[in-house]
Structure formats: structure tokens, C-alpha cells
Amino acid sequence: MAGSHNVLVGQSGGPTAAINSSLAGVFETARSLGAGVLGMRYGIEGLFDNKLLDLTYALGGPVDVQLLRQTPSSYLGSCRYKLPTPEQDERPYELLFDLFDRSRIGSVLYIGGNDSMDTISKLSAYGAREGSGIRFVGIPKTIDNDLEGTDHTPGYGSAAKFIATSVAEIGRDSSVYDLRNVTFVEIMGRNTGWLAGSSVLASQEHAICPDLILLPESPVTEDALIERIGELLKEMKSVVVAVSEGARRPDGTLMAEAPTGAIKLDAFGHEAALSGASRYLATLTAERLGVKTRAVEFSTLQRCANHLASATDLDEAYALGGLAVRAAFEGKTGVIPAIRRISDQPYLIEYHTIDIASVANRERKVPHAWIRDDGMGVTEDFERYARPLVQGEAMPMFVEGLPHHIQMLTWGR
């Protein structure tokens, strides 16, 4: 099989703490099945420049693979490339399938979110149309947890673990002086509140934190928010508000934008990266309530803080990578391995494969039943859902006092 059936694997979209663990699962499973493993450098886009790499040499042994699992970012490099439809432009397809043939690729695996699943869905459909034997399998990944068809996505649990840990730490820090204050913590999530909602896990016995959570799914007015904060400040001196970057008003405008502002769109027609909801609300609250306020943004830390990765998340990411290889070797194409939850307590899941077309370009939102009645928080159902996903510590190897990483392929030039 080796040589005649090479596996080609790529990473796409924003990195997560678990995306390299999926790559490790692909690599070790493919090797165990006797296949060669080639990596796309910078995703599908890199293929247009023949940026291929033989991972069999790059990842020499089990120590490399272990380091890979604990290294943040996307080891192979990534891209945000939107493949046109063959009707729009067939040339990319011809170029890619020619390259697949030349490199004797039998399976193409792509680790990514719903945009990347669109790419693999199109390639799969084109391959079927052209009678190609190549199998195309997606591997789910996104800290946003907004993929349909799977209980949750690899990357989400680790991001949630970092977010909840940091919100708990910041909450305690913000209570240190004897004065009324409000802290706004800005969390990623342009259209869904899965990440902001995960901050609910920061609460411990006797310590509710954060006090309020603003989700894109549950618009609020500034007036209602500030009235609620004012009420809380009668009962406590320090209020913590977790703010989704996509928090919005009932009229649909974002807290981060001026009421008349226009928003830039990225290559996929999505809103470009936002920033500013927490700063805006901190300024407004200080003005209206006359209290000290602070805005904290987690920025990219929430997707790259591998030192606090969830062991559950890394293990599931690895398993999905391996299962994608097995699905391809069983002849499946246009599918994606997914997670089905059996029970919350004990936490039990099973893996299955789903049709990729049912996943691509769709966006799963936080169910309304999981949003608190006041619209500024999540329910115990959300907490029961999210809690198992942050279980277990994936302690990295510390060298000279710091987590050690594998040498990035993307480093330097």
C-alpha cells in the first residue's frame, strides 16, 4: 500500500490548541496502516505552489509526535482560501487533481471548520463527477464550536478551559480593592456564544463568576445591561461581565460598531475580526454609573494557550484524526467523523461519520433554551454540556521552565 496510497493532510482556518493533535492522529494512524503521509504547507492554497512536505521524515518518532500534540498553532501552516465552484472556475480543480495524481494521493484529509468543510465537500463532489478514486474526508476543528452534526468540535474544550480559568483568575483579581468596579472580559465568537458561555464554568462554590454573559444569540440594549449592572453593584462591589465579541443590540447592530458603521467582510463573506465591544461597554459603564471599569481581551491566547489544553479535547482531536484516515481507507468520501454524546455524567461519547454536505457552510448557535431568562447568562444545561469538555490536564513537557514545542514548519521564511 505504501507509495501507492499516500495520505495528504492539511490544516485550514484559525488554529486551535487541538489541531495539531488531530494531525498527530492522522499521521500515526496512516503510518500504522502502511501509508505515506504528505502535508500541505499553508493548506489548499499552498498546494497551488506545490508546497508539499513528507511528514514521514519531518516527524521522526514518538517524541516528535508528542511535542506536536502540545504545540500551539497549525504545524503545517494554514490558509483562508475559498475554493470557487467548478462552474465558476475549473482550473483550480484540474491543478489540484493533477497534483494528487502525481503524488499518488489516495486520500485527502482536511482539518478545519465549516469553511474548510466547504472546500472538502466541493473537492469530493468534483472527484465523484470525474470518476476519481480519491477519498476526501474532513476533520472537524474550531474553537467556535459552531459546526452542525457533531456534539462539539475539537479545539472548543481547550479554549473553554483557558477562558474559564482566566475569567476565574481575573474575577478574583478584580475584587482586590475595596471599591466598586466592573470588568468586561472580551471573548471570541462573532456569531455564536459557545465560547463566551463557557466562562460560566469559572464559578465555584460560593463564587459566582462571571455575573453576566453577553451572547450574540441574545441581544441586549445598553440601557438594560447597565441597569442590571447597577442592580448587581447594590449587592456586590465587583461585577464581571463576559462579552462575546459579537454581542449585539436588538436591532442587530454590534456593540463593537457605531450604530451607523459598516463592517468589513472577509473572503468568506463573514464579518472581519472584531474588537472593541468590551472597551465600548467599559467606557459607557464608567460614564453612566461612575464606577471604575476595565476591559480585558483574551485575543489569540484563547486559541493558542496549549499549556492549559483540555486532555479530553486533545484525545478526541487525536481520535477524530485517526478515524478520518480509517474512513478514507474504508472507501468513504465526502464525510467527516463526528461526536455523538451518550451521556453527560458519566461523560460518554461515540464516534460516527456524517455527510460533509450537511455540515459545510452552516452555523450552529447556542440553543435559546440554554440562555438565561434575563438574556445575560447561560443555564445549568449549558454548564452540564460544557463541563465534561474541559476535563483533564494535558501537561506539556516543561524544558528550562517553559512548555517545549516542536520546531514549527512555518517558522522563518
Add this chain to the structure above:
Amino acid sequence: MAGSHNVLVGQSGGPTAAINSSLAGVFETARSLGAGVLGMRYGIEGLFDNKLLDLTYALGGPVDVQLLRQTPSSYLGSCRYKLPTPEQDERPYELLFDLFDRSRIGSVLYIGGNDSMDTISKLSAYGAREGSGIRFVGIPKTIDNDLEGTDHTPGYGSAAKFIATSVAEIGRDSSVYDLRNVTFVEIMGRNTGWLAGSSVLASQEHAICPDLILLPESPVTEDALIERIGELLKEMKSVVVAVSEGARRPDGTLMAEAPTGAIKLDAFGHEAALSGASRYLATLTAERLGVKTRAVEFSTLQRCANHLASATDLDEAYALGGLAVRAAFEGKTGVIPAIRRISDQPYLIEYHTIDIASVANRERKVPHAWIRDDGMGVTEDFERYARPLVQGEAMPMFVEGLPHHIQMLTWGR
């Protein structure tokens, strides 16, 4: 001795990841010597409202003390209160010494930075003048590492461990796409570059990160900085710059301020919290070089990320707390236990006590010999100094997937 010689302990100024470990050292050492331990709630300022607490009851047993060590923020609460001189106003002194007598306080211990040492220095001098038998001992604490008379300060090592870990993670994350980009990471430090400099530890074999470090001690012009970044972008696609919040121009103005801007002063006459150097430089660099830029601010995370505390730091903080109690019980007053380094490799230190007046209100800067010739980085000497301070992981107890904390006294009302 119990009852007749109570120890009074307070925490002052900004929290660190190690300040509660010093409190644990005070508590357990004082208890082992048979003394009662009272805590000031919200520092000296809280004493004016009789905010005293019997720690013997609050910290019931070894599990509480262990949780205390791993809890961020200042367990007792803190203040930023500047004690007037007795010549300016004697009333605070009369009030405090009256309270000390009523509570049968034999020793007053204050965990803080150079401002807090000013407080303990004044109280000690006043006590000596009035013939009081009370001993006043400071315990060093500051993430800024700017205290004179000690090799380093508790809190610095843990902040450095968080900063270097996060800079390494962000550095790898920023290399993920195949495009030229510059990331500015803003790090605390208004007047000294100890924290920004610690980011040098993020470099690993084959992976220099950050590429440049801007320290308050080494002013640069925007032109020189952007020229250097432009040169680096010829050799590599992704440049990471660690920016001290107090980074400044040769004319003394801060990068964070407009050339003609005035800066607010806090109660101690210091500049108020700054923010904006990284955002300013990111915007300017994008304009001048036409590359993608990003600004990341660590904000309070760098002082409260106890989940990544340095075991060396927590152990030294505990020891200094205990040594302060022993110094007081030996009859010393107006002193502070400090650290002297014997060797970098192996890392060996010894503890000694120094006169607090030699420490208060002074500020230790990064030596010029430890700043790189180009003024935008630190030397191997700095790295040799800082490396031992981040050694060892102080893994917290994880409960339900997250670090568990002791119930804060400052929580709620």
C-alpha cells in the same frame, strides 16, 4: 506568647501570583511559634475602619493553606494608600497604634512593593520614636521586580513564566498564515523593563521569539523601530515585538501618549495605568510597512495567572513570609527579608534582612549592560538571571477541570 503577641499581616498594592504564598508563610510560621494571626482587610486603609480578621479561624487547616497558595489575587484585599508623614498628619499614627495596642499586636508584617515599604518604614520610625515595642517588617512583593536590595522579588518569576509561555504560544500562532505580519505584545512595566525582558525566555532552539523587546530603559524612535522591523521582514515573514507599556522615545515621551499629552498621576505621584503602546505601534507599522499587524495586551493576566505560577517563586515567597515573622520575633524592626544570589547555575540563593529605609521609594532598573547593543532586546546575561526564576511548575488542584481557589475574603460586598 499566644494572645500576648499577635501577628498582624496585610497585603498592599497590586496582587501577584505569589502574594498569597507569602501570606501562607507568615501564617504557618507564626502559628508554629504559638502566635495568633490577624489579617488586615484591604491593607492599612482597612484598619481605619477596624477591618480586622482572625486568620486562625479563616484558615482552618493545611488544605486551606494549600488552596491559599494557589489562589490568585490578594486574599485579604489590598489598598493603594499613602501614609502621610507624622509631621504632615499624626492622627493616622495615633489611630493605628491605638488599634495595635487594643489587639495586642506585637508584630506588623506588610507584603508589598516599594510604596508599601514606605508605609512600613514610616510606621517603624514612628514606633521607635514613641518607644513602642511593636516590630514592623516588610515582605517584598511586586511583579515589576523593581525593588532595590534584593536579587529579585516574589511575584516576578510567576509573571515571567506566564509572559514567556504566552509569547511563545502567540509567536507560533502568528506564523500560521503565509503572509508577512508583525505582532506587538504589550507587557506591564511603566518604568522598568524586567517584565518585558523576561519574554526573552520564550526563545527555544531554532526559534527566536520575540525578535525585538522595547524596554523603558532603552528609548527608541518610531523610525528606528520600523526600520529594524522592515529589515527583519526581509529575512522572516512573522515578527514578534514585546513592548513594555512604558516604552518611550529618546525625548522621554511614552509611545502610549500623544507627543503633547499629559499623563495622570496616581496617589503615589506615579503615572496612572497606561495602555496603548502596542496599539499605537501596530497601527503605525501597518501604515508604514503595509503589512498585517496585531496588538495583544496581557493586561492583569500576567499578575493573576496562578495556573502557570513558578514553583521557585511560590516557594521563595513562602520562605520570605516565614522569615519576616522570625525576624520580628527576634526583635528586628524596620527591616525586610531579601534574597541574595550565590550562583545562577546551579541556582543558589541565601536569605538575609536589609534595612527597609534603603528600599522604600527607590526603583531598580534593568542594568544597561543587560540591554542589547541595538537597544531593542536583552542580553544572555539577562536570560541567565531570569531563567532560574521560572523553574518548576506549581500545578494547582484541578476540580471539575479547573484550578480550585480558596473562597476570597474580598468576595461579594
